[in-house]
Amino acid sequence: MRQTVQAATLLAAALAAPASAAEGERIQITGEIIDTWCYFSGVMGGPDAVVGSAHHTCALWCSAGGIPVGLLGEDGEVYMVLKIEGDDENASGDTNLNLASHEITADGMLYKRDGLNYLVVEQVVTDHGITNLNHEDYGVVPGFAIPEPKP
Amino acid sequence: MIRTAIALLALGTPVLADAPPLPFDLGGAYTLTDQSGATRTQADPDGHPQLLFFGYANCREVCSAALPLMAQVVDAAAVEGVEVTPVMITVDPARDTLATLGPALAQHHEDFVGLTGTEAQLQVAYDAYEIETEEVFFDPEYGPVYAHGSFLYLLDAQGELLTLLPPVLSPDAAAQIVAKYTGPQS
Numbered sequence: 001m002r003q004t005v006q007a008a009t010l011l012a013a014a015l016a017a018p019a020s021a022a023e024g025e026r027i028q029i030t031g032e033i034i035d036t037w038c039y040f041s042g043v044m045g046g047p048d049a050v051v052g053s054a055h056h057t058c059a060l061w062c063s064a065g066g067i068p069v070g071l072l073g074e075d076g077e078v079y080m081v082l083k084i085e086g087d088d089e090n091a092s093g094d095t096n097l098n099l100a101s102h103e104i105t106a107d108g109m110l111y112k113r114d115g116l117n118y119l120v121v122e123q124v125v126t127d128h129g130i131t132n133l134n135h136e137d138y139g140v141v142p143g144f145a146i147p148e149p150k151p
Numbered sequence: 152m153i154r155t156a157i158a159l160l161a162l163g164t165p166v167l168a169d170a171p172p173l174p175f176d177l178g179g180a181y182t183l184t185d186q187s188g189a190t191r192t193q194a195d196p197d198g199h200p201q202l203l204f205f206g207y208a209n210c211r212e213v214c215s216a217a218l219p220l221m222a223q224v225v226d227a228a229a230v231e232g233v234e235v236t237p238v239m240i241t242v243d244p245a246r247d248t249l250a251t252l253g254p255a256l257a258q259h260h261e262d263f264v265g266l267t268g269t270e271a272q273l274q275v276a277y278d279a280y281e282i283e284t285e286e287v288f289f290d291p292e293y294g295p296v297y298a299h300g301s302f303l304y305l306l307d308a309q310g311e312l313l314t315l316l317p318p319v320l321s322p323d324a325a326a327q328i329v330a331k332y333t334g335p336q337s
Contacts (some may be wrong), residue, residue, distance in 0.1 A: 036319045037216060066206075066301035067216075068317055080317050082175065093283075111175070114314055114328050118175075 024109035028125065031073035031106075032132060033099045035059040036080065039070070049141045052132030056101040058145040069096045071106060071119060079110065079119040095124075103128040178304070178312030179279030183240065183266040186253035191266060193310025199236045200313075200333040203304040205282045207243035208255030208265070209293060217301060217318040220325065222260035224303075224316075227326035233333050238264045240276050242284040246294065280304065305329055 038050040038058060049055065051072065063069055071079040084106075087093030105128075108121040140146055185191045195201050202221050206214040221237040228235045237260055241247035244267045247255075252265030267273070277283070282300040289295050303316040303325070313332045316325050 036317065040319045065210075066214075068301050068319070113173075114316075114331070116317070 024111045024120070026108070027110045027119075028105065028107045029071065029073050029075075029079065029110075029119075030103065030126075031071045031079070032103050033059075033081070033096070033101065034070050034072045034078070035062040035067060035100070036070040036078065037062055037067040039072070039078070045138070045141045048134065049138045052101055052134035053130050054135040054138040054141040055145075056130060056135075057140060058142060059100040060097060061145060063096050063100050069100070071104070071121075077117060079117040082111075082118050082120050084121040085123050099124070099127065101130045101132070103131040173312055173314065175315070177280050177315070178306070178310075179275075180310065181240075181272065181276035181279060183268040183272055183276065184249065186249055186256070186265045188249055191264065193306065195236050195306075195308045195310070197234075197236065198308045199234045200308060200329070201236045201238050201306040201310070202316075202329070203238045203240065203280075203306055205240050205242050205277070205280065205300050207241050208239075208247050208252060209243065217303065218256070218259045218263075220318055220320070220322060221303060222263070223322035224325045224329060225260055225262060227322050228329050228333075231326065231330045233330055235329060235333070236262060236264060238266060240266045240273070242273075242277075242282065243295075244268070244270070244273060305332055307333070 032051055034051050035055060035058060038044040038055065039047060042050075044050050044055070044058065050058075059069075069081050069084075071081055073079060081096070084093070084095050084099070086095040104124050105126040106119065106121045107123045107125050108119055111118040111120070180193050182190060182192050202224060204214075204217050204221060206217060208214075218239065221239075225235050225237050237256075239256060241252065247265065247267055249267065252267060256263035256265045266276075268276075280300065286295045301318050303318055305313045305316065305328070307313055314328065316328055320328075
């Protein structure tokens with residue numbers, strides 16, 4: 001958790017354009033609710049390993065601990081989830097926990113600012129559950145996400 | 152392409168006056184107490200922009216990423232001639248006392264300001280930034296673990312919210328956003 005986050009994609013995006021688009025854009029988008037810290041930092045594994053069922057336990061820990069969740073859209077873009085139906089706060093919350101690693105179709109407002117995508121999910125139209133069963137390839141990522149019981 | 156973008160950014164003027172209104176209804180006034188016992192509002196007494204975070208010093212979850220990131224951003228911004236004050240408002244006033252806040256935050260950066268207050272005073276700040284705190288589990292080794300907001304908020308010297316930063320950005324990326332809004336200070 002203390003390692004430097006090298007969010008190259010976000011860096012490029014953040015540098016690409018000045019703040020813009022005060023008004024939101026209504027969009028409906030399908031993608032996976034991801035743990036953004038592990039996805040961008042790369043310290044827990046590559047991008048294919050820190051999503052899906054392989055990373056589900058860690059995603060729960062991170063979401064519960066306050067790491068903002070994102071929606072990894074089918075377009076490959078990450079949308080930082082500011083709010084989501086059912087939760088008042090702008091990060092964490094039961095809905096985010098329940099949807100960790102799930103593929104969902106979300107309807108909401110997209111705000112672009114500082115080159116980043118922010119999403120306020122007004123409705124989870126469809127919850128497809130965990131569809132990326134990559135634990136069959138990667139196991140649990142990282143392995144220590146499931147702690148050994150203390151004697 | 153990134154190098155070109157950095158060069159263009161360096162040549163650009165601060166966009167503070169041109170920044171569009173924040174599309175999120177966040178921010179507002181608060182009156183709290185810093186680690187020295189002094190009253191502090193949302194305005195920075197030294198006239199610096201501020202990087203605000205809601206967390207707690209004993210947090211081993213998102214704060215262990217966010218607080219060092221804030222320190223790195225402050226140092227990176229200083230290199231660019233921008234003095235930024237890192238501020239943390241506690242979500243755990245029971246453990247973050249006036250006596251403990253300062254030393255804990257100084258481990259991350261000597262300029263860190265820790266703020267606490269009465270339940271009512273803190274609630275005003277939480278409401279302004281829509282921060283909800285909930286104990287998610289009890290760590291037998293380190294105590295209660297709270298869920299809380301994790302975004303960093305960039306405020307101007309008067310305490311007006313300029314923008315927000317996800318704590319997953321690299322320090323350089325975050326510092327570039329800070330510089331974009333605040334610009335070098337003369």
